[in-house]
Amino acid sequence: MHIDLNADLGEGAGNDEALLQLVSSANIACGWHAGDASTMRQCVRWALANGVAIGAHPSFPDRENFGRSAMQLPPEEVVANMLYQLGALAAIVKAEGGRLAHVKPHGMLYNQAVKEPELAAALCEAVRLFDPSLKFFGLAGSGMIEAARRAGLTPVEEVFADRGYMPDGSLVPRSQPGALIEDEDASLAQTLSLVRERRVTAIDGSVVSVNAQSVCLHGDGAHALAFARRIRERLAAEGINVQPLA
Numbered sequence: 001m002h003i004d005l006n007a008d009l010g011e012g013a014g015n016d017e018a019l020l021q022l023v024s025s026a027n028i029a030c031g032w033h034a035g036d037a038s039t040m041r042q043c044v045r046w047a048l049a050n051g052v053a054i055g056a057h058p059s060f061p062d063r064e065n066f067g068r069s070a071m072q073l074p075p076e077e078v079v080a081n082m083l084y085q086l087g088a089l090a091a092i093v094k095a096e097g098g099r100l101a102h103v104k105p106h107g108m109l110y111n112q113a114v115k116e117p118e119l120a121a122a123l124c125e126a127v128r129l130f131d132p133s134l135k136f137f138g139l140a141g142s143g144m145i146e147a148a149r150r151a152g153l154t155p156v157e158e159v160f161a162d163r164g165y166m167p168d169g170s171l172v173p174r175s176q177p178g179a180l181i182e183d184e185d186a187s188l189a190q191t192l193s194l195v196r197e198r199r200v201t202a203i204d205g206s207v208v209s210v211n212a213q214s215v216c217l218h219g220d221g222a223h224a225l226a227f228a229r230r231i232r233e234r235l236a237a238e239g240i241n242v243q244p245l246a
Contacts, residue, residue: 002241003195004214005231006137006158007224008057008106010035010043011066015225020046022228024244025053025214027104027137030085033059033067041092048098053244055102055137058085060109067107068174075122082126090130101244102156103127104137114142114170124151135245140210141169156245159200159212161191161231167202169210178203184227188234191215195240214245 006025009016011034020026026047029035035043047054059067061081073081082103090100105113105123113120120138124147127134132152138144140157148155162181164172172179181187194200194212202208217228235242 027055027057053101056089059106078122079126102135120147157211157213159194162187165202
């Protein structure tokens, strides 16, 4: 059995190089919520050195609020914004001798796309126009996955080790209690349930079925690196190999 572990990097947490020795996929911030050209280039170099799949982590134009502000933008503007960010990272990846493998929207851009079909379609259209061979990461079981399929992309159903789940399979909004799982043991147990049993317990106690293809480990928490090591060790003990998606 195997699973992909991904982390959002280039966001100023200071542990990117170490995390890239533990994950199999990296989502690199493209400068609109965090990061800059130098940070992107360094993260790309570290990813290549560790054999980690490189992905773009585009955002709403919202650096002031780390890409967590809700926005209502016309689809054409969303497509243009995506192309701008993908192009910036792809140029760096190409210059370093690598290949861009996937796209994972960041923050509110991701969360709104779970609920808003038009936004999800615009994101997928941008990826299709840029490079239809790129995988598209979206919340497992959500409309993002269906939008990717309709656009002819390869969707990757993503689950979260340290986020609470709603009964409908969406993530608990960060503004609500239970959005983040602070206890490492609880987060580890959720990860194993997601990967082995393909299910997760929502905040109301109900059980939600999921198709876990990649597990997100947030790289910006105080204990992100230590927790990433614990997950790798526990998965290995369970006979689950960590590897990039084919």
